[in-house]
Amino acid sequence: xxxxxxxxxxxxxxxxxxxxxxxxxxxxxxxxxxxxxxxxxxxxxxxxxxxxxxxxxxxxxxxxxxxxxxxxxxxxxxxxxxxxxxxxxxxxxxxxxxxxxxxxxxxxxxxxxxxxxxxxxxxxxxxxxxxxxxxxxxxxxxxxxxxxxxxxxxxxxxxxxxxxxxxxxxxxxxxxxxxxxxxxxx
Numbered sequence: 001x002x003x004x005x006x007x008x009x010x011x012x013x014x015x016x017x018x019x020x021x022x023x024x025x026x027x028x029x030x031x032x033x034x035x036x037x038x039x040x041x042x043x044x045x046x047x048x049x050x051x052x053x054x055x056x057x058x059x060x061x062x063x064x065x066x067x068x069x070x071x072x073x074x075x076x077x078x079x080x081x082x083x084x085x086x087x088x089x090x091x092x093x094x095x096x097x098x099x100x101x102x103x104x105x106x107x108x109x110x111x112x113x114x115x116x117x118x119x120x121x122x123x124x125x126x127x128x129x130x131x132x133x134x135x136x137x138x139x140x141x142x143x144x145x146x147x148x149x150x151x152x153x154x155x156x157x158x159x160x161x162x163x164x165x166x167x168x169x170x171x172x173x174x175x176x177x178x179x180x181x182x183x184x185x186x
Contacts, residue, residue, distance in 0.1 A: 026055035027084020096146040111138035
């Protein structure tokens with residue numbers, strides 16, 4: 001019992017909070033860096049790697065020294081790690097860098113309205129005739145920024161509630177007609 005009391009009181013609340021917050025920041029940056037590098041943003045990922053390792057050096061050294069005597073340091077570090085991973089992925093989805101390929105399988109009768117609506121917004125839409133199980137379909141394909149994909153999906157679903165929509169991240173895009181409004185910048 002004495003060991004438990006000592007373990008819980010051997011670290012000040014301020015040090016616990018420092019380790020937790022610093023680890024959350026470091027892991028958030030690390031998660032964001034990893035996602036960006038995987039999407040092809042090497043320069044941004046390299047800059048974040050410097051910040052990540054700088055934070056890690058100070059946090060890890062604070063935890064490693066005396067962790068046996070103050071196990072709460074390890075607990076704060078672990079909690080901060082988990083929260084940081086979550087916040088990093090949340091932050092990346094909010095920033096929404098990169099492009100997506102949106103493919104929509106729509107009823108033939110709705111396709112021209114959907115296609116012209118998207119083209120009026122500046123998107124280059126490719127339409128391919130298709131045959132569904134019970135009806136004629138059309139497959140619509142377009143590239144867009146991840147940041148605006150929800151609006152495109154809503155537009156398609158508003159005009160065809162049963163449309164099947166597939167969205168894929170794009171890491172490399174060359175040639176073709178790309179959004180004439182110039183919105184496809186990395």
